[in-house]
Every structure is written in structure tokens, then in C-alpha cells.
Amino acid sequence: MELIRGIHNILPQHQGCVLTIGNFDGVHLGHQAVLAKVQQLAQSLKLPSCVMVFEPQPLELFAGNAAPARLSRFREKYQALAAVGIDRMLCVNFNRSFAAQDPQQFIKTLLLDKLGVRHLIVGDDFHFGKNRSGNYALLAQAAAQYGFGLNSTSSLKLGEQRVSSTLIREALQQDQLDRAAAMLGRPFTLSGRVRHGRKLGRDLGFPTANVWLYRRKLPVSGVYAITAHTCYGVFNGVANIGNRPTVQGSREQLEAHLFDFNQDLYGSQIRVALRHKLRAEQRFASLDALQQQIAADVAAAQQYFSEAASTQAPTT
Structure with a gap:
């Protein structure tokens, strides 16, 4: 085009x-x-x-x-x-x-x-x-x-x-991802280039792909089960979208941990489809508490995809 x-x-x-x-x-x-x-x-x-x-x-x-x-x-x-x-x-x-x-x-x-x-x-x-x-x-x-x-x-x-951008935004704000996807004709996605971060996720045992979102404001925030489209293929995972209050983040970004994935994504484009909201973004008292919650988020996302697969829900 x-x-x-x-x-x-x-x-x-x-x-x-x-x-x-x-x-x-x-x-x-x-x-x-x-x-x-x-x-x-x-x-x-x-x-x-x-x-x-x-x-x-x-x-x-x-x-x-x-x-x-x-x-x-x-x-x-x-x-x-x-x-x-x-x-x-x-x-x-x-x-x-x-x-x-x-x-x-x-x-x-x-x-x-x-x-x-x-x-x-x-x-x-x-x-x-x-x-x-x-x-x-x-x-x-x-x-x-x-x-x-x-x-x-x-x-x-x-x-x-009626299908409109306004109603899609309302559905996303109300965590009605299926309703938003029905009006979009596809799951809602966010995309961007993977950048180097503080490597905190790796230190906690959950390496993440960090994407600056460059938006005045986001239509979504929180922790989601996601499907990521990368240069290496399509992978399920879990992502935090927001400003990371536990580590005093100053920039809204997406941090995605992909399951069964260990490739280098730095500098490449990634497209992340939101499948299911797990929880709101929140601040934790310590990195240990954050690590425990990330582990729980990963388990919850894996369970979601397992249940989706058993009912033949699409994951791509």
C-alpha cells in the first residue's frame, strides 16, 4: 500500500x-x-x-x-x-x-x-x-x-x-475482551519494537520482552494471558501492561513473558493479542511478593490456554 x-x-x-x-x-x-x-x-x-x-x-x-x-x-x-x-x-x-x-x-x-x-x-x-x-x-x-x-x-x-471505536474502547475498559474482539473481527492487539530493559524479569526467573507503547494513554491496563506473534512464530504467554508500580516505572509499556521461548527478540517487532484478563496492575511490597504473583499469573494463564484448547478456542 x-x-x-x-x-x-x-x-x-x-x-x-x-x-x-x-x-x-x-x-x-x-x-x-x-x-x-x-x-x-x-x-x-x-x-x-x-x-x-x-x-x-x-x-x-x-x-x-x-x-x-x-x-x-x-x-x-x-x-x-x-x-x-x-x-x-x-x-x-x-x-x-x-x-x-x-x-x-x-x-x-x-x-x-x-x-x-x-x-x-x-x-x-x-x-x-x-x-x-x-x-x-x-x-x-x-x-x-x-x-x-x-x-x-x-x-x-x-x-x-452498532459497531464503533467508542464501544470497543468501552468493552476493553470493562474487561470484555470477547465483546471487543467480536467488533474488531480479531482479538485486540498491541505492537511495538522489543527494547532492552532493566532485566528485572530475568532476575526474577521470568524473562520478558519489553515494548514501549508510545501512546498518550492506553485503552487497557493490567495483566493478561496473551498470544504473541514474533519473528520466530506464535507463542502464548502472560503480559503486564501499564507503568509497573512495584518498580516505580515512569513509562507505560508492555512486558511479555512467553512460554517455552528462549530466543533473542531485541530490536524486532512483536504483536501481542490480549486473550484474557487475569488481574489489575498492582503494587507489591517487595520483589519477593512480585515474584510469587508472577508465578501465579503464569499458572493462571497456562490454565486458561489449556482450557481454551480443550474447547477448541483459537489461540492464533
Whole structure:
């Protein structure tokens, strides 16, 4: 998938596409339904499929630290969009100048002059431009005036429940991992590069892969039974996600202990799928108490995977 990073990097050869616009946080089943429509239409028109996303996400600009936790970092979003077969991803720098532009300018300058959009697919509640004054009705007028196609999408539902990033975050906060996975179409995952740490886990008899998460805030925290996708294959394990209060950690990170694994992961990417929450993160009075709890967490995670295997629950 081609990445266009910034409006200034849109080139003449990028003229002509079928486009959708949004945060696509998590690239959940609702997003995937929209993306399938984009791809289907792009193939019929023999044009590239394109997704426009924003960095930072709009609420992160306007609300700062009060913005909701992301389900996916930029890299994870890119990988998810590439995995479903999107041809092109345009990442727009969302700043106050961009947010304050006239909606007509957004349509004429970016959608038409820069991208040459032939067909646009957005939700019927899509808003854009200064004070979010641009809406679907305005896009419909522009489509009639300039001759590009326009379709709206409705939210996907699972049963009576609408699929949304907000509801997925709520499910994760309520430790309803199965509910979140049902809306995502896969288990919730965190990913990053394995870095050198203090080697405390190794000293306690449970070596860990340490991943800095580089997020303003996390949608999850605690200790989980996990499945880790590594360069050596897929391994079950247990992970602590948070700031490690017992050892006075200052950075939110993921520490994963993988079962039956003794390879070197330093510098490599790891993707960790959360399977079951074992407990909340907590502070222990001593390293001995922490060591005993880690042993209990490992036993609990192993029991979870054993029971899951007996009922043929997927572990990859």
C-alpha cells in the first residue's frame, strides 16, 4: 500500500481515486465493511482505492489529554489498511489551520484539485471544515456540481449493537475482551519494537520482552494471558501492561513473558493479542511478593490456554 504522508506529497499521478475519509481507529468490522465498498467500486472503475486519515486524530488536537485512548497507533492502522488490500493511504496533518478551512475549500482544493476524486464514500454523519460546518448535504451539492460520485454508509450492527471505536474502547475498559474482539473481527492487539530493559524479569526467573507503547494513554491496563506473534512464530504467554508500580516505572509499556521461548527478540517487532484478563496492575511490597504473583499469573494463564484448547478456542 502506498503511503502519501502530507498534502504536499500528493503528486500529479495521484489524480483519480475512490476515496473514503475518517479516523479508522482500530479498523474494526464497521470500517472493514466501508473499505470493502471502496475496493469494490474502485475495481469497477479501474481506479485506486484511497483512505484519508488524520494525524493527530481531530479530538487529540482539540481535547489534548482528555481525548479517548487510541485503539491503534499510526503504524498499526497502516498495517491493518494494507492487510485488507487498500491501494493508497493519505495521511493529512490535522492542525488548527487545516481544521479552520472553509468546507468548500476542502472540497475544491483537496478532494478535486489535488486528488481528483471520482467517487467518495463517507458516513451520512460526516462533518468537516471550520466548526464542522461541512456535512453530507454539502458534499451532495458538490457532487452534483462537479460530477463526482457520492455514497453514504450506515453503521454496521452485530445483532442490535452498532459497531464503533467508542464501544470497543468501552468493552476493553470493562474487561470484555470477547465483546471487543467480536467488533474488531480479531482479538485486540498491541505492537511495538522489543527494547532492552532493566532485566528485572530475568532476575526474577521470568524473562520478558519489553515494548514501549508510545501512546498518550492506553485503552487497557493490567495483566493478561496473551498470544504473541514474533519473528520466530506464535507463542502464548502472560503480559503486564501499564507503568509497573512495584518498580516505580515512569513509562507505560508492555512486558511479555512467553512460554517455552528462549530466543533473542531485541530490536524486532512483536504483536501481542490480549486473550484474557487475569488481574489489575498492582503494587507489591517487595520483589519477593512480585515474584510469587508472577508465578501465579503464569499458572493462571497456562490454565486458561489449556482450557481454551480443550474447547477448541483459537489461540492464533
